[in-house]
Amino acid sequence: xxxxxxxMIAFAVDPSPLQAPPAGRGRSAAGPYRRxxxxxxxxGFGTSAAITSTVVLSLIVFPLAxxxxxxxxxxxxxxIAAAWTPRARAAYAVSLGASLIAxxxxxxxxxxxxxxxxxxxxxxxxxxxxxxxxxLALPTAVAGLVYSALYVPQGWLGQWLVPLGIKGAYSFxxxxxVLVFVSLPFAIRVVQPVIESLDRDTEEAARILGASRLQxxxxxxxxxxxxxxxTGFALSLARALGEYGSVVFISGNMPFxxxxxxxLVVARLEEFAYAxxxxxxxxxxxxxxxxxxIVNALQQxxxxxxx
Amino acid sequence: MNRPWTAVGLVVCLGVIAVxxxxxxxxxDPTTRVDALGAVELLNVSYDPTRELYRDINQTFVRHYAxxxxxxxxxxxxxxxxxxxxxxxxxxxxxxVVTLAVWPDVEAVAKAxxxxxxxxxxxxxxxxPYHSVVVFVVxxxxxxxxxxWPDLVKDDVSIITPNPKxxxxxxxxxLAAWGSVLATGGEEEDARAFVTEIYRRTPVLDTGARAATxxxxxxxxxxxxxxxxxxxxxxxxESGGELEIVYPSRxxxxxxxxxxxxxxxxxxxxRHAAEAxxxxxxxxxxxxIVAKHHYRPWGESPPMPAPGEVWPEIVTFDxxxxxxxxxxxPRFFGEGGVFDSIYQPNGG
Numbered sequence: 001x002x003x004x005x006x007x008m009i010a011f012a013v014d015p016s017p018l019q020a021p022p023a024g025r026g027r028s029a030a031g032p033y034r035r036x037x038x039x040x041x042x043x044g045f046g047t048s049a050a051i052t053s054t055v056v057l058s059l060i061v062f063p064l065a066x067x068x069x070x071x072x073x074x075x076x077x078x079x080i081a082a083a084w085t086p087r088a089r090a091a092y093a094v095s096l097g098a099s100l101i102a103x104x105x106x107x108x109x110x111x112x113x114x115x116x117x118x119x120x121x122x123x124x125x126x127x128x129x130x131x132x133x134x135x136l137a138l139p140t141a142v143a144g145l146v147y148s149a150l151y152v153p154q155g156w157l158g159q160w161l162v163p164l165g166i167k168g169a170y171s172f173x174x175x176x177x178v179l180v181f182v183s184l185p186f187a188i189r190v191v192q193p194v195i196e197s198l199d200r201d202t203e204e205a206a207r208i209l210g211a212s213r214l215q216x217x218x219x220x221x222x223x224x225x226x227x228x229x230x231t232g233f234a235l236s237l238a239r240a241l242g243e244y245g246s247v248v249f250i251s252g253n254m255p256f257x258x259x260x261x262x263x264l265v266v267a268r269l270e271e272f273a274y275a276x277x278x279x280x281x282x283x284x285x286x287x288x289x290x291x292x293x294i295v296n297a298l299q300q301x302x303x304x305x306x307x
Numbered sequence: 308m309n310r311p312w313t314a315v316g317l318v319v320c321l322g323v324i325a326v327x328x329x330x331x332x333x334x335x336d337p338t339t340r341v342d343a344l345g346a347v348e349l350l351n352v353s354y355d356p357t358r359e360l361y362r363d364i365n366q367t368f369v370r371h372y373a374x375x376x377x378x379x380x381x382x383x384x385x386x387x388x389x390x391x392x393x394x395x396x397x398x399x400x401x402x403x404v405v406t407l408a409v410w411p412d413v414e415a416v417a418k419a420x421x422x423x424x425x426x427x428x429x430x431x432x433x434x435x436p437y438h439s440v441v442v443f444v445v446x447x448x449x450x451x452x453x454x455x456w457p458d459l460v461k462d463d464v465s466i467i468t469p470n471p472k473x474x475x476x477x478x479x480x481x482l483a484a485w486g487s488v489l490a491t492g493g494e495e496e497d498a499r500a501f502v503t504e505i506y507r508r509t510p511v512l513d514t515g516a517r518a519a520t521x522x523x524x525x526x527x528x529x530x531x532x533x534x535x536x537x538x539x540x541x542x543x544x545e546s547g548g549e550l551e552i553v554y555p556s557r558x559x560x561x562x563x564x565x566x567x568x569x570x571x572x573x574x575x576x577x578r579h580a581a582e583a584x585x586x587x588x589x590x591x592x593x594x595x596i597v598a599k600h601h602y603r604p605w606g607e608s609p610p611m612p613a614p615g616e617v618w619p620e621i622v623t624f625d626x627x628x629x630x631x632x633x634x635x636x637p638r639f640f641g642e643g644g645v646f647d648s649i650y651q652p653n654g655g
Contacts, residue, residue, distance in 0.1 A: 145521065254650075267473050270472055276642070
């Protein structure tokens, strides 16, 4: 099965173990590998560990620590006063609710699209395959503007949908729509290589042994790809929770209805209330972290069961 | 056996950090800004709608300064939402001058110690070289018959204005509506009821002025858009005859202040050019350019926007009607302020 666009990470194996043995230790017939007992397959563990920890510390942990410290400077009373107002709670509910729905929709749609791209040969497949990544490159504010222009009552889609009662702009639905747009590539790209790597012989065997098509899918195919689908869900969720640019253009930002939490952050920054602004961000981060931990645990169980 | 590699990794990482740190320092080095030819480089940190205005001002000022002082100036512009520009300067963006939308933003820069506290007295008219007013933009033929403030809350009129918590344009529109009640003899309670009704009719609260303009003009939402006179002209010109400006009988005067950032110009040695640059906004030549962009220049007999055009008469009140920015900002737009109370589910 050709997979020109497979995004699975390919580890470029460093040739250095073949060159690395210290001089003078003699290359025996057994080859260099024998000398390096219990050595890992990939070379340079120390190097990569040092680089990894530096990158993780400086790019992820430090900024987050500063964020938490700033918010903590208010003390517990001040933190709750700033981060747990009725309006903020409503905004968390909008952010989390829309992100969960969007991530679920992206996972389902992503599975279908990934299946088609991986399994079915049709004209324009490569073009479609390339198009999948476009939402990642497009500035999301542009997506928000285009979506809202499409779904307003005079818009191309809105003029048909709004009379039917479907409001895709300045509504909760609008938020979900753009969040699906920005998160769908993750859901597709995680599942696609897994489908491509499925052993089709097993499916054929199942069919020959009398399983129905549905049974084959549910019992043979799905257990293999479900962990990837859940990973796609987690990535989509994380992407959706952090999204700001596109949402502010389509949500209408009505307090208690369609206002997402990041808008509150911006509002507090306008008052030059930095610490108060960070409390909202910290709350959002904590909720995302909790959700991601749950999803990851689920994913690990699924992976375990699949084996 | 892995130790040499660990060492290599550490060296690489330290190198990266050193280089990154070095880069950071070199851009912050003030002396690099004045190049070998002696050209002075100024950075004007401004807000969104002034992009076109300052492009024009810069061209003329550069010529003017070279003629008068025999020195080349190069001016860079930076535009974004006024509040975030103020924060950028506070956080270390080396602006020589700030030309922001609202007084609180410049005051915040002063409070951070980058301007002297008497910055308002450095230039004429409390450092406000030009004004604007909040006006209405309506659809062609004014189908809802909107002429003045009370017309905004009749029938099913729907209103577009950005979120006053995140937008200077939104703050002014809010205060214009509030002040229109006080200035015609209304009480505070009447003003509160009036703005509550206005925001009840606002279906979208965009976070910035330009987004609100797009919502009204391109997406066709709302019957009237509250915005600055200069923005209204841009919006109407671009609409190709689909929109019109309506001047209410009275409105708030918009005062965007300017200031030289003392810490930057003293470090870079650019004070002379920076002061001349802002002073140029008050000169006859500068005022003519300001007027051309539909900002009302300060002072006696202001130049007209274009030959044959006149500034429409409008009675203005200013921020002092609501006690000045210092009191008005937390009261109206702070957390739990008047604007927030409008949206309390069972309040205001």
